[in-house]
Amino acid sequence: MALHNRVSAAELKKRLALETIKRVTISFYQYAKIEDPQAFRDELYETLFKLDAFGRIYVAHEGINAQISVPEHHFETFKTKLYEVPFLNGIRLNIAVDDDGKSFFVLKIKVRDKIVADGIDDPTFDMANKGRYVDARAFNELSADPETVIVDMRNHYEFEVGHFEGAIEVPSDTFRDQLPMAVDMLADKKDKNIIMYCTGGIRCEKASAYMLHHGFKNVFHLEGGIIEYTNKAREQELPIKFKGKNFVFDDRLGERITDEIISECHQCGAPCDTHTNCVNDGCHLLFIQCAACAEKYNGCCSEACQTVHALPEEEQAALRKGVEKGLMFNKSRRRRKTAE
Template sequence: MALHNRVSATELKQRLAQETFKRVTISFYQYAKIADPKAFRDQLYLTLNNLGTFGRVYVAAEGINAQVSVPEHNFEAFKEALYAIDFLNGVRLNIAVDDDGKSFYVLKVKVREKIVADGIDDPTFDMSNRGKYLDAQAFNELSGNPDTVIVDMRNHYEYEVGHFEGAIEVPSDTFREQLPMAVEMLADQKDKNIIMYCTGGIRCEKASAYMLHHGFKNVFHLEGGIIEYTNKAKKEGLPIKFKGKNFVFDDRLGERISDDIISHCHQCGEPCDTHVNCANDGCHLLFIQCDKCREKYNSCCSEECKNIHALPLEEQIELRKGVVKGIQFNKSRHRHL
């Protein structure tokens, strides 16, 4: 059996649209030592594919990081298959807060150097020495303490559309940039409680270990991130201190946590928190666009891209030849429309 998808994206999206059953979007991660990531990856692909799973899974010697979509009728079988793996037995499964079942249309399982690109090359760094978990109730209590600093360990475009009340942003484009920046920003607050959070827990867990490695003492991280916090708070009837939308790295590009709209359209400045990718295939810039500007610019980020997008496909392809996509697909906070 093939260990990679061989069907076109167009056909896969059509198949997804024709499905008559519901899907559940799930994320999970686990830091663990995997002796042979390639062999583990191949077996995992077969297991997930047999259950009709779509999504993005990264495997490395330091563990696994996954965001997947599972047919609802296969959810229990999916959970049993994961729990049958020693280091994943009982792993926390974060169920999406706002889910249309269309988060993914293909399964990709890849071997990476790390499950979170962190830029850490210090051999004395110990991932097992990490901060203390906070559940929803404990987070609400500690975050109200005046001697507590709440740190958002997500990228600027994630923070822009939603974050916890009073949380500080570490203004960077990547997680590897954030880690040393967070240490520097908080250098004079080592005596305070430091709470770190992210989307599902994987980044803030590593960040908490990094802060401890650099001499901070009272370091905490939000168990299961924003997703688990929201689900637990709703279930337990707790106040939800997160405002706005939680950015997610799948086709939804966000899940609504509160009705607050705290960001603005990047083109006209009206209140808006809808992320889109520019419709020009030679750009695909991630930006925030309201409905009026979407109509005005035909789902593009600029007049230039709108004009290119209107050209015949053959001409668009010709224009894209030689374009450095690393520049075009730029999510940098310094890239302005």
């Protein structure tokens, strides 16, 4: 069998729209030593393809990072197959909080240098020396202390639509930039209790190890991230201290945690936390847009993009040839302010 997809995205999306089966969106990760990432990747692709799984998975020498969608009737088989891998046996699976079953439409498994880009090149850095886990109950108890420092290790566009009460934002567009920034920002808090969190746990786990590596003493990280916290808090009927929406990196672009809307439309300022990508193929900027502005601008981030999007496809393609590639699919604050 071919170990990669050969069907067009348009056709795959059409097939997904016609599906009548129920799917479950799952995320998991594990830091572990993988001797041959390519061989592991190929074997995993064969297994998941046979289970009609979709998703995006990164494999590296340091482990695996996965976000996938599995047909509900294959879920137990998927779990069995996954747990047959020694370093994945019994691994925690984060089940999506707010799932429409349309999170992914294709299976992509890629070999990367790292499962999360961190910019760390210090040979003495050791992921084995990481912070202590806190679950939902422990998080609530520890965060109730006003001296506890809560640090959000996600990007600004994630923090913007939802975050924990009292959390500190590390204002950067990339995780690799956030790590040294967090060390600098918290330099005078090395003896305080510090809780780091992210979407599913992979970034805050590495961040906790990075902080310990730089001399911090009492570092914790939220087990399973926002997703696991929300599921456990609901199961145990605990107060949910996360407010708003949890941004996710799939076609949903977010899952509702609480009813609060803490952000606003980037175009008119109305309360809104709906992310979208500009429909202009020469832009695709990720931004927040309310329904009224989506209609007014035809799904574009600006009047300039709206004008371009209205042109015949041939003219749009000609214009894109002159677009600097670095400006496409850019989620940064700088890029959004330029569009505004």
